[in-house]
Amino acid sequence: MEEGKKIKHTTGTRNKLAGLVLVIAILVGFPPLLSSYWVGLLTEMLIFATLAMSLDILVGYTGMPSLSHAGFFGVAAYTVAILSTRHQAGFWLCLLGGIAMGVFAGAVLGLFVSHVKSVYFLMITLALGMVLWGLSYRWIPMTGGDNGISGIPSLEAHTGLPLAGPLPFYYVTLFVFALCGSLMALFVSSPFGHTLKGIRESESRMSSLGVNTWLHRYLCYIVAGAFASVAGILWAYYNGFVSPSYLDLTASVELFFMVTLGGAGTLVGPALGAGIIVFLKNFISAYTDRWLLILGTVYILAIFFAPRGLWNRFLRKARNRERITSRP
Amino acid sequence: MKLRRVIFLGITAIWVAFGFLPLRAQTRGPIKIGFTVPLSGPYAQNGRDILNGFQLYLEQIGYQAAGRRIELLVEDSEAIPAVALTKTRKLVERDQVHMMAGPLLTSTGYALAPYIDSRKIPMLYPVASGDDLTQRKRSKWIIRTGWTASQPNHAFGEYAYRVLKYRKIATIALDYAFGWESVGGFQRTFEEAGGTITQKIWCPVTVQDFAPYLVQISRDVDAVYALFLGRSALQFLKQYQEFGLKKRIPLIGSGTTTDEHVLPFMGDEALGVISILHYSAALDNPANREFVRAYRSRNKKLPSYYAESMYTGGKWIVKALESVQGNAEDSEALLEALQQVRLTDLPRGPMELDEYGNPIQNQYIRRVDRVNGELQNTVIDTRPNISQFWRYNPADYLKQPIYTRTYVSLKQ
The missing domain is CATH 3.40.50.2300 (Response regulator)
Incomplete structure (x- = not known):
């Protein structure tokens, strides 16, 4: 019995490791063969994958379905835009400033949201998301209003690296994605992360065990916001401009779709979901005007056939197969 | 030794020939024009009008200009600047368009400008009316046939x-x-x-x-x-x-x-x-009477200023293409031609561009x-x-x- 479990465990880990190596090999080796358009699209996928994973910490691991997550993304992007265009700040200041503002926003908003749950949490985050959007739209001297801010220097110009073009940007994004992904994976598998899962399953039990659940949720909210800010900084540099559409409700809802489509509570799933949605949006719309219809169909099919997300569905299948094959 | 050399030369010759073939085919291929407006979301109807006007004009000339076929590539910008930029990247980098037209919203106009400048692709803004697009933040590669607010x-x-x-x-x-x-x-x-x-x-x-x-x-x-x-x-x-x-x-x-x-x-x-x-x-002028009649019979409704914007934009582009003999590959020359166009028989009347790329019009x-x-x-x-x-x-x-x-x- 004990023996069998062990074998299953090691083969599982080996498969996982092989999969990871394969994915990394593809992500590293493939892009130089692609045209700049596809490299750009991959960059976009990775940025949104980072963002979706950061939301997954909230939705999947802690049970905090946030509808304002694009807010952090936007706050960081605006910080980069304002610092770099108005104050001619250098790259490192923009980077640190963006993350600091994201963390700050998380710390402030977290005070409002960390004590509420379920539907109330949805409502409050929805409202706060609208407040952040309203700020970007109406605080015109600071944000440029509807027109946004353009003229953010390109990453290579700002960092002073002699690497122009989409490919270096892609590798920077890939590095950041891998770094953030690993950090998030470490975070959720740490004792702190396990406590979060406990809170998700039963908060009353966790608090009776002596865990300060409010503080855990609050810190988790800030951590997720920090990772979202990193994605926002990349997005600002990638596009060269910011606009209120970065943090409106549509953006937050789409992000939510990415997480649920891929499978909440898996980290890999949301990254996959982000990739799929970014790809579908750009790929189908080139061929038909009715692409929104197709995207809608995909969501509905996902709800019917993979209610816990694509990743959970495939992973469970793989596990079943594994159990059959590894049975002594 | 000799045989080897012959084979080597032969292969090189074939290789070079094949290398040139697609290039020659390319210069004879269609002139590609990328176009992005919102076709879904709250501005879909206005975007559709702009597209209709453009298509009407291209149909009238049989999608031909200066002896070359015109290929129109349309992308939906969803009225979101970041989406418009992604779609523009697709049109420029993947479809290799020779020039761009669009967008509807000023916010999108400001968002696209740095990219358009960096890729050196001529672009025509038919509607976006933000003053600074052709004033304090004007870019070299963009001309506007619309207006400033x-x-x-x-x-x-x-x-x-x-x-x-x-x-x-x-x-x-x-x-x-x-x-x-x-x-x-x-x-x-x-x-x-x-x-x-x-x-x-x-x-x-x-x-x-x-x-x-x-x-x-x-x-x-x-x-x-x-x-x-x-x-x-x-x-x-x-x-x-x-x-x-x-x-x-x-x-x-x-x-x-x-x-x-x-x-x-x-x-x-x-x-x-x-x-x-x-x-x-x-x-009441001949060009407009004809335009309104044609637009009505094609789209079963009155043309809005949005529809006229890209009908005129289409005429503008074709006129410029004709003055460079259809050589859309030379972006610099095409841009200059676009800036130099003067038309008097537009539905809106006579029009020319000032040195900032904005129309002088009635x-x-x-x-x-x-x-x-x-x-x-x-x-x-x-x-x-x-x-x-x-x-x-x-x-x-x-x-x-x-x-x-x-x-x-x-x-x-």
Whole structure:
């Protein structure tokens, strides 16, 4: 019995490791063969994958379905835009400033949201998301209003690296994605992360065990916001401009779709979901005007056939197969 | 040894030939024009109008210019700047378009400009009307066949004072850059002529009910200047009548308020509204009569200024392509040709570009009338050849900041 479990465990880990190596090999080796358009699209996928994973910490691991997550993304992007265009700040200041503002926003908003749950949490985050959007739209001297801010220097110009073009940007994004992904994976598998899962399953039990659940949720909210800010900084540099559409409700809802489509509570799933949605949006719309219809169909099919997300569905299948094959 | 050399040379020759073949085929291939406007979301109808106008013109010329086929590649920008940029990247990098046209929204216009400049692709903006697109933040690779928001309103401010004889006006407008720049331009020339803007009321773009704003309008003004478009225009005119204001205070406004994209859905509440724009479907010239007829038979509706924008844009592009003998691969030459085009037989009348890439064109004072049971923007006066700088010196004009919400006339 004990023996069998062990074998299953090691083969599982080996498969996982092989999969990871394969994915990394593809992500590293493939892009130089692609045209700049596809490299750009991959960059976009990775940025949104980072963002979706950061939301997954909230939705999947802690049970905090946030509808304002694009807010952090936007706050960081605006910080980069304002610092770099108005104050001619250098790259490192923009980077640190963006993350600091994201963390700050998380710390402030977290005070409002960390004590509420379920539907109330949805409502409050929805409202706060609208407040952040309203700020970007109406605080015109600071944000440029509807027109946004353009003229953010390109990453290579700002960092002073002699690497122009989409490919270096892609590798920077890939590095950041891998770094953030690993950090998030470490975070959720740490004792702190396990406590979060406990809170998700039963908060009353966790608090009776002596865990300060409010503080855990609050810190988790800030951590997720920090990772979202990193994605926002990349997005600002990638596009060269910011606009209120970065943090409106549509953006937050789409992000939510990415997480649920891929499978909440898996980290890999949301990254996959982000990739799929970014790809579908750009790929189908080139061929038909009715692409929104197709995207809608995909969501509905996902709800019917993979209610816990694509990743959970495939992973469970793989596990079943594994159990059959590894049975002594 | 010799054989080897022959084989080597042979292979090299074939290789080189194949290397050249696709290149030659490419220069004879179609001229690719990328086009992006919102085709879904709240601005879908306006985007569709722009596309219809463009397609109508391309159909009329059989998708042929200077002996080459024209291929039109359309992408939906969803009215989101970041999406528009991604779609533009796709058109430029994957489809390798020779030039670009679009977008509808000013925010998208500002977002695309740095990218367009970095890729050195000529682009034509048919509608986006943010002043700074061809003023303080203009880019080398973009020309505009549309307008700046303040352009018609400079002419209109003076007209309101001198011809309509208004002395005190209240303005009510959508609270975003398009509104500020329009009202700012109007206020500047109206007050320089001697009039006074007594109050400026701003409504959020998402406004649902105008009651709280209509009650603020003071009753001792000579006229109300309104700037709306789409749903907000329909709602505003209806409520303006319901509040009994229509009988008491004449209504004037920006051209979009009674543009043909909303006019067919209006009733008596729109009658008598005087507005200004560089186009009206009721303009009486041969080119416009033909355009309106063709557009009506193709799309079963009246052309809006959006539809005309890219009909004219299409003509502009084709004229430029002809003057470079269809050699769209030479971007520099194509850009210069686009800047040099001059046309007189456009539906909107004669037009040329100033050195900043913005049109100098007629502005028409229009009044909503009912003719044969249908509302139309009857042209009652023409202000010919209006530049984006009005009568000001461009250099001095550009030293002043762009019109904002809190613009105060320099006179005071």
